Amino acid sequence: MPRIKTTLAKSLALRIGSGMLSLLFVALVTFVAGEMAPGDAALMLAGEKASPAAIARIRTELGLDQPWPQRFARFVGDAARGEFGRSYFGVKEPVRDVLARAVPFTFKLAALALIVATLLGVGLGALAAVYKDTWIDRVALTIGTLGVTVPNFVLAPILVFVFVIKADLLPVNYDPQLPVAEFYYLILPTLVLSARPMASLSRLTRASLLDALRQDFVRLAIAKGLSPWRVNIVHGLRNAILPVVTSMGSSFGFLLTGSFIVERFFTVPGIGFVGIDAIQKRDTPVLMASVLVTGAMFIVVNLVVDLILPVLDPRIREASI
Helix, strand or coil: CHHHHHHHHHHHHHHHHHHHHHHHHHHHHHHHHHHHCCCCHHHHHHCCCCCHHHHHHHHHHHCCCCCHHHHHHHHHHHHHCCCCCECCCCCCCEHHHHHHHHHHHHHHHHHHHHHHHHHHHHHHHHHHHHCCCCHHHHHHHHHHHHHHHCCHHHHHHHHHHHHHHHCCCCCCCCCCCCCCCHHHHHHHHHHHHHHHHHHHHHHHHHHHHHHHHCCHHHHHHHHCCCCHHHHHHHHHHHHHCHHHHHHHHHHHHHHHHHHHHHHHHHCCCCHHHHHHHHHHHCCHHHHHHHHHHHHHHHHHHHHHHHHHHHHHCHHHHHHHC
């Protein structure tokens, strides 16, 4: 037992260390890309007709007159303490307050989309495998193909046309002033975000379950006279679920990055909406914080998945030891 705990602790520490290095690399790439992009936050704040002296004064106030490696090092040091500075625009609100409002929306949207994608994807994949080469299998494969090939920016207008313009059932833009529960605002974004992961999970579940149903232990269960439900679900799906769980972790990362487009389209005030707005305004503190928080959420979710896998399959735990 002590050996198992030591091995798991070392593995956990290694994953956390590599995650921190990944966050640092992502922050560096984002910062350098922002430096190379055209435009200037000081010029946008001062206005096109501002004098060079006024622009230079604003650059000094924001610290933009310093070399970018120095500014990046200062940002990393502040971020390690949970300080991201203040927004360049508006009332110059602390970035922490901006994130405190935006992150819950994005996490809620990504979590709902992952739940929908998992339930529909695993369900369709299991049905397709159990009823292989039937019309159920063909329908599931068709849905999976459409989910993978149709991008978010195409699916979103289609759903808006069907459920908003034609049926008048759902709101399209987030507006807290309307007397509608928040859940209704998240239905369409959730459906759009969950489409691609659902399709991928359904195809992966089908292939994994078909492989599991060919194994000897399934034939033994059938020979013992177990019910089809117990054979397919308890013995087959339980052993086929591991690659699906791994894919769920990467799917969550796709949901976080995909939320940038979806939140902007549906005006959901999440971290994606804030990040796109920061890119357009050259609001570097907000942009850097948005990227770091998104990357941290992705790393944490994948770390949780890696910790769950040894619990689900003792073979992985024994191999790691």
